[in-house]
Amino acid sequence: MRGLKQKLAAGIALVVVAGSVAFVAPVVAEDNRAVPQTRAEVQASFAPLVKETHGAVVNVYAERIVERRTNPFAGDPFFEQFFGQRFPNRTEKQSSLGSGVIVEANGTVVTNNHVIEGADDIKVALSDGREFPVKVLLKDERLDLAVLKIDAKENLPVLKIADSDRIEVGDLVLAIGNPFGVGQTVTSGIVSGLARNQVSEGDFGFFIQTDAAINPGNSGGALMNMNGELIGLNTAIFSKGGGSNGVGFAIPANLVKVFLAAADSGAKAFERPYVGATFEPVTSDVADALGLKKVLGALVVKTVEGGPAAKAGIKAGQVITAVNGIPVEHPDALNYRLTTAGVGKPVTLTVMEEGRERQVELTLSGAPETRPRDEKAITGENPFSGATVGNLSPKLAYELQMPTETTGVVITKVEDGSVADRLGFKPRDIIVSVNGTEVASSADMAKVARSQPNFWRVEINRNGQTLRQIFR
Incomplete structure (x- = not known):
């Protein structure tokens, strides 16, 4: 099976790049990725990999009851003072469809929060057609993630969660979901980009970009590598008409992994690290002024007095360029790296100031309640x-x-x-x-x-x- 997957990955790569093998020299990377050399390699298929993994991808059905005003003056305090509520509002049922991925054999499913947001009734349908009611273990609007639990009274097929930091632009991927409600669908493509931000309206901005076709209904479905592992949760597309234009985005698996761990621990809310500082992207002018060789990093705008950043000696005007040795492209990337490191964990920040680089140790903690809320x-x-x-x-x-x-x-x-x-x-x-x-x-x-x-x-x-x- 492993040899087949390697041949498969190589075969599709050929189709993408060229159209001829006769004059292409073999290119072999350290991880054994290679351009196909034989007809058999070119004719390799995704089918064995799909058969092995498709059972772990489910459909998520969400229904919500919404209230429609039948009277145009409803809610107007002047009107209601004289006429009261003589025109009762009408309720109707709205349904939405998305996808999810089974990540634990006990029936734990991860999906997007927007798939289930505001739902009064949620059901999960397995690939064999069986449906189950759902318990929501944890959800977060800002990360657009949710963890659900179904009780199938048996062990279910799962997708192993990969280390999404190991993927590279150009890697082959499969997207599995239920676009437009037509049924489980598999599309193929490559990783088109990493660390994409300004994709969604939330405050999370670190996505995997892929050209695998993603459409409405794919949300919450699997973006999978050639080892049959989850590398991302399909989330968004850039499209004017609502269909796929070859620009899709997925939440990295490493963030899914941290969120899942919080749900498994029984957390009622997901807690992200608090640094006590605000950041802005590094521009070319800022990079020149600070002596940076590359236009990347998170510029410290200000720090909170007594906060973790201030205590660690971080000051306005400095630039964070890496977390634990991993480069930080922009402030959203810094946020992602700290979040996936986790509350309570120590991190090493690479800080640039006046052309000099130094390492700062910081132990991540949750946001403190420095003042009683006294609601x-x-x-x-x-x-x-x-x-x-x-x-x-x-x-x-x-x-x-x-x-x-x-x-x-x-x-x-x-x-x-x-x-x-x-x-x-x-x-x-x-x-x-x-x-x-x-x-x-x-x-x-x-x-x-x-x-x-x-x-x-x-x-x-x-x-x-x-x-x-x-x-x-």
């Missing part, structure tokens, strides 16, 4: 009624998907249909001041809400923008 639910006759506020700390900011250096009093949640909801307040809004008085703590906010002014002049910070509003 308070606001009630009564005021614009904030129905909102819950808390004191920001790196830990709370991380949980709310905000920059961990953000400070202030933040709205952590808003009840549906409440006064705060109808007036447009949202989670992650930072309350700066009310009636000209700075709001320094959640206790201050609760006290202000109990006052009875003739009007409310509110200033909030939303995603870095200052908004001012007056309520009577």
Whole structure:
């Protein structure tokens, strides 16, 4: 089987590069990859590898109940004050389809979070057609990963998780999933690029790029190497029309591995390392000014006083170029390397300053709660009624998907249909001041809400923008 896989990898490589073997000199790498030399090698097939692995790729069905407004004035406080809820909203069922990969024989499945997000009912269908209800063990919107569990009462076929740091541009890959719901489909291609960022809307930016055809429904499916191992979880495509244009992206297997370990440990939320610093990409101007030979790395913009980076001697103006000897292409790559290293683990950062390189030792830890959140639910006759506020700390900011250096009093949640909801307040809004008085703590906010002014002049910070509003 091993010899067949090697011949297979070589055979497809020939099709990609040329069209003639007569004048191609043998090229053999240290890992035994080679250009095919015989007709038999050229005619090699993926079929044995697919038969061996396809049973570990499943379909994931998610259903959600959504509410549709039948009255255009529904939710309008003025209208409802006079007419009430005379037009009940209509509910309807929405279904979505994705893929998943069995990674543990006990029925543990990994998939994308967006496949199951907001679902009221989730089922997994095996390649033999059997369906099972699902228990969600762990999910994370920012990483777009989810771990599910089914109980098949038997050991299931699995895909072994490979070391995705070992893959190279040009390696052959197979993508297995259920595009458009037509049934399990296998496509082939190569690794087109590594460390791709600015692919999704989340704050995670480190993807494997492939030209293997990926379409809607492939999300959560397997990107597999020629050893039948999982190297990535298919996640996104670049396409104007919704179909494959040969530019697909997968979450690296090493991140999947760390996330799976957190789920197996019983964690209720995935914790990423907290460095206490903000970073920007290195531009050509910055590289020239700092004496860097290459335009890559993460430029330190500022550090949090007393944070791990500051304690390790990292300062603004320095550039992180590697983690444990692995080059860092951009800030998203730094984030990925620290995340896959794991909380509690020591790392060695390569730091460049004024053309000189030095090594900095850092033990990774989770985001601390440097200030008690002291969450308070606001009630009564005021614009904030129905909102819950808390004191920001790196830990709370991380949980709310905000920059961990953000400070202030933040709205952590808003009840549906409440006064705060109808007036447009949202989670992650930072309350700066009310009636000209700075709001320094959640206790201050609760006290202000109990006052009875003739009007409310509110200033909030939303995603870095200052908004001012007056309520009577």
